[in-house]
Amino acid sequence: xxASALAVEGASAAYNxxxxxxxxxxxxxxxxxxxxxxxxxGGKTTLFRLLLGELEPVEGSVELSGRPAYVAQTERxxxxxxxTALDVALMGTLARGRWWLPPSGSDQRAARGALDRVGLGDxxxxxxxxxxxGQRQRTLLARALVQDAPVLLLDEPLSGVDPASATLITxxxxxxxxxxxxxxxxxxxxxxxxxxxxxxxxxxxxxxxGAPAAVLDRPTLQATYxxxxxxxxxxxxxxxVHHHDHDHEH
Amino acid sequence: MEAIDFVLDPLRSGIDRRxxxxxxxxxxxxxxxxxxxxxxxxxxAAESLSHGxxxxxxxxxxxGAPLLLGAAGGALVAAALIAFAARDxxxxxxxxxxxxxxxxxxxxxxxxxxxxxxxxxxxxLFGDPLGVTDADLVAAAxxxxxxxxxxxALHRPFAALAFDAAGAAAAGxxxxxxxxxxxxxxxAAVAVxxxxxxxxxxxxxxxxxxxxxxxxxxxxxxxxxxxxxxxAAAAVVGIEVxxxxxxxxxxxxALALCTAAALGAAVRPSRRAARGGAPRRSxxxxxxxxxx
Numbered sequence: 001x002x003a004s005a006l007a008v009e010g011a012s013a014a015y016n017x018x019x020x021x022x023x024x025x026x027x028x029x030x031x032x033x034x035x036x037x038x039x040x041x042g043g044k045t046t047l048f049r050l051l052l053g054e055l056e057p058v059e060g061s062v063e064l065s066g067r068p069a070y071v072a073q074t075e076r077x078x079x080x081x082x083x084t085a086l087d088v089a090l091m092g093t094l095a096r097g098r099w100w101l102p103p104s105g106s107d108q109r110a111a112r113g114a115l116d117r118v119g120l121g122d123x124x125x126x127x128x129x130x131x132x133x134g135q136r137q138r139t140l141l142a143r144a145l146v147q148d149a150p151v152l153l154l155d156e157p158l159s160g161v162d163p164a165s166a167t168l169i170t171x172x173x174x175x176x177x178x179x180x181x182x183x184x185x186x187x188x189x190x191x192x193x194x195x196x197x198x199x200x201x202x203x204x205x206x207x208x209x210g211a212p213a214a215v216l217d218r219p220t221l222q223a224t225y226x227x228x229x230x231x232x233x234x235x236x237x238x239x240x241v242h243h244h245d246h247d248h249e250h
Numbered sequence: 251m252e253a254i255d256f257v258l259d260p261l262r263s264g265i266d267r268r269x270x271x272x273x274x275x276x277x278x279x280x281x282x283x284x285x286x287x288x289x290x291x292x293x294x295a296a297e298s299l300s301h302g303x304x305x306x307x308x309x310x311x312x313x314g315a316p317l318l319l320g321a322a323g324g325a326l327v328a329a330a331l332i333a334f335a336a337r338d339x340x341x342x343x344x345x346x347x348x349x350x351x352x353x354x355x356x357x358x359x360x361x362x363x364x365x366x367x368x369x370x371x372x373x374x375l376f377g378d379p380l381g382v383t384d385a386d387l388v389a390a391a392x393x394x395x396x397x398x399x400x401x402x403a404l405h406r407p408f409a410a411l412a413f414d415a416a417g418a419a420a421a422g423x424x425x426x427x428x429x430x431x432x433x434x435x436x437x438a439a440v441a442v443x444x445x446x447x448x449x450x451x452x453x454x455x456x457x458x459x460x461x462x463x464x465x466x467x468x469x470x471x472x473x474x475x476x477x478x479x480x481x482a483a484a485a486v487v488g489i490e491v492x493x494x495x496x497x498x499x500x501x502x503x504a505l506a507l508c509t510a511a512a513l514g515a516a517v518r519p520s521r522r523a524a525r526g527g528a529p530r531r532s533x534x535x536x537x538x539x540x541x542x
Contacts, residue, residue, distance in 0.1 A: 070420035
């Protein structure tokens with residue numbers, strides 16, 4: 001087993017004194033991938049905020065092997081802000097410090113290399129808001145690659161992404177795991193969760209954690225999604241019915 | 251020749267020359283800073299701060315102290331009171347801020363209209379760029395130098411924050427500290443600019459330039475430079491109008507600024523500017539690159 005990349009022990013979180021996520025405990029080794037499942041408001045984003053240090057746990061502890069990189073949903077970025085794909089990738093170099101200086105030659109090379117890696121080398125000068133949804137998501141991934149973080153937190157990275165981008169992103173995930181990076185991917189896609197090393201189910205609390213075969217059973221999924229879950233007949237798996245109401249996500 | 255004399259006449263007057271220098275320096279900085287004020291949606295905060303510091307200005311006038319001192323103290327008290335009022339969840343931050351600012355403006359007017367007070371309320375509300383002193387010019391020059399250095403150093407963090415605050419935090423930046431830095435810059439700019447444009451008109455030099463250039467400047471850097479240039483140009487136009495039409499100088503500059511904003515918003519941006527200065531792509535959506 002590789003060294004632990006992150007460990008959460010009995011962590012609970014609250015907004016203005018109201019508990020939104022309670023008693024979460026899990027640990028992940030370097031190079032493992034975790035799919036975080038849960039309904040809107042189930043605590044996926046709150047967990048990420050705990051891991052990013054934006055939110056202090058009211059109970060328990062959160063430990064990471066280094067500062068994580070965060071890939072937000074593209075809806076959470078400012079599409080009207082006048083920056084190019086290269087500018088966004090360069091934002092990842094802020095993690096190196098020296099934020100008061102213009103990007104160095106090495107910063108520029110790192111950003112262009114990351115854009116090449118996500119297949120956007122020829123789109124570096126294009127304004128972020130003009131890119132397609134999949135290209136925006138890949139640009140945010142490039143920013144995370146530049147950050148060179150041991151742990152990557154990705155908030156529904158395949159949501160609304162074109163098939164070509166989805167394929168490229170999925171292959172990139174495999175490469176990142178091979179490099180020893182740890183991935184936590186928030187998702188609503190129960191079926192794709194089976195391709196991850198581990199699955200964490202949240203619904204205001206930790207409902208389940210473990211290998212997909214052990215966690216993705218009917219009782220756990222029903223406890224996670226409740227009436228939003230539809231089990232397909234004939235062992236065809238399960239799908240969730242959810243609303244993209246991110247303002248109410250916790 | 252007559253046309254040149256017409257334009258240069260205000261500069262032959264020492265009073266107008268100083269006013270122009272003051273407003274050009276303050277405008278250059280505020281026009282650039284305004285880009286971040288508008289981007290971070292702090293326009294209401296800027297308005298609240300500039301109106302709320304009126305009691306500080308009046309007290310300084312009553313005591314014969316430098317207005318800059320009164321403006322700085324007034325801004326601090328206003329910021330604290332606004333922050334306190336805005337915390338009341340029962341009425342909401344906007345309403346709490348509005349009540350606090352209305353109270354501060356009322357207090358300022360009450361003090362200014364007291365029988366013992368000097369007749370300076372009009373000057374404090376609408377500015378008096380023609381009454382600029384040497385100390386005011388030094389303060390404006392210091393604001394320009396320090397503010398420009400701060401905006402240059404903070405440019406990348408401000409851009410990361412504006413684009414995606416959560417991503418900026420993940421990169422190790424502190425969004426709350428960055429917003430505080432922006433508010434401190436805003437308070438300093440308002441405290442200095444209020445000398446020339448008054449508590450009611452100073453908002454124009456912060457908000458109008460970014461509105462004028464936003465659609466036409468393809469990058470944040472260009473928007474800041476163009477905003478500063480628009481503010482400086484509006485200062486020249488305003489002083490010219492004031493000199494020849496014998497109108498109030500501060501109000502003339504504010505109207506020139508707002509006219510620039512209206513024109514900038516009305517004119518359709520070029521396609522190249524809308525793309526951030528990048529050359530035209532064809533097709534519009536580039537096909538996804540093959541996987542590695």
